[in-house]
Amino acid sequence: MEDKLKNLQDKMDKTVLKEILFENKHKQNVLKTVRLLNKTSNFERTKKHRYSLRRKITYSVCSVALLFPLLIGSAFFSPAMAEVVSKIPYLSKIFHSEPINRIIWGELEEKGYEINGVSGNASYILISLNGSEQYFQDVHEEVKEIAAKILKSNEYDRYTIKVNREDDLEVPRTSEREKAIGEALNRINDQLIKLNFNVLSYGTSYPSENSNKVIIEIDVPNTEKRVEEIKEITNEILRAKNIESYSIKINKIDLVQKEKEAKWDEIFPAIYDGLSAKKEYNVTGFAYSFHPAPLQIIIKTSINSSDKDAPEKVHIIEKTINGFLNSKEIKSKIDGEPYKIVIRSKDKQKIN
Numbered sequence: 001m002e003d004k005l006k007n008l009q010d011k012m013d014k015t016v017l018k019e020i021l022f023e024n025k026h027k028q029n030v031l032k033t034v035r036l037l038n039k040t041s042n043f044e045r046t047k048k049h050r051y052s053l054r055r056k057i058t059y060s061v062c063s064v065a066l067l068f069p070l071l072i073g074s075a076f077f078s079p080a081m082a083e084v085v086s087k088i089p090y091l092s093k094i095f096h097s098e099p100i101n102r103i104i105w106g107e108l109e110e111k112g113y114e115i116n117g118v119s120g121n122a123s124y125i126l127i128s129l130n131g132s133e134q135y136f137q138d139v140h141e142e143v144k145e146i147a148a149k150i151l152k153s154n155e156y157d158r159y160t161i162k163v164n165r166e167d168d169l170e171v172p173r174t175s176e177r178e179k180a181i182g183e184a185l186n187r188i189n190d191q192l193i194k195l196n197f198n199v200l201s202y203g204t205s206y207p208s209e210n211s212n213k214v215i216i217e218i219d220v221p222n223t224e225k226r227v228e229e230i231k232e233i234t235n236e237i238l239r240a241k242n243i244e245s246y247s248i249k250i251n252k253i254d255l256v257q258k259e260k261e262a263k264w265d266e267i268f269p270a271i272y273d274g275l276s277a278k279k280e281y282n283v284t285g286f287a288y289s290f291h292p293a294p295l296q297i298i299i300k301t302s303i304n305s306s307d308k309d310a311p312e313k314v315h316i317i318e319k320t321i322n323g324f325l326n327s328k329e330i331k332s333k334i335d336g337e338p339y340k341i342v343i344r345s346k347d348k349q350k351i352n
Contacts, residue, residue: 091324094274095267100156101125104147113143116166122276122284124160125151136165156277177243181214184241188218188234197230200253213245222252261290263333271321275299281317284346294338297321305345314343314352 285300
């Protein structure tokens, strides 16, 4: 019997490895394309109000994503399979699963509901419906019930479900000044590219929420020496558009470090989504910082620093994250990148 279980485990390991190798090979092809595109286009958007020239590049990870549901489903029929599945880190299952908002959206659309979008945060799932007020009144309870069943089947007990009608949402109006700034940014980017500047990304930010002073931000490689020329071109176009009260910030980007950081882009969502989906983790927010080194993974919680069971709750979070990051698959992705987990209490104290 032990030999049979071992053979079963070996077969599964080989299957998983085969699928992962296929996925990695496909990702390498995508990464190669991205590197080529970076010569004339932007990095992925990293800030609010940032603009990107690079078209979205997608690739299929369906083979690997489907593998885990199949394993979990078969676990109900095989004690041996159940034992294997129980050894898979929780966050690894999240990593290979479709995001919960897409699962809910897909099932609702398949059932014929008029869905505008599914979004949310660490505490709720928001489902927006199209259609008339009468349609909303007729179906919103059904929609909520279907979503609740999906969350329950995935053992996600943290989220509440909200359903609204798209027409009820207020769409922020764009001011004439914001339109002018947007047009100026596009003109600046076109002009810089025409003059063979490598513009990685560009956008705007504000010193504070109510400030009228706009900061024009332009990202270029750290090898770019013509910073003053970039500022001159930017100033000229902004003045031509009669835009006042602004400053220009040129950010020099280390492309090698940027690519190194990009390896974490698919890992961070699994950590946040997985921890925020279950009450036992008490997670309310997530952040990270690569500077200063090592990478800091910051977990915000609702845990009171004075709670007597706070150390136990912290240990559960740390164990879950470390189990995921130390799995063979993820270790190979981050290539030994050092990291530090910082867990913060409800009162913003470091508690680990």
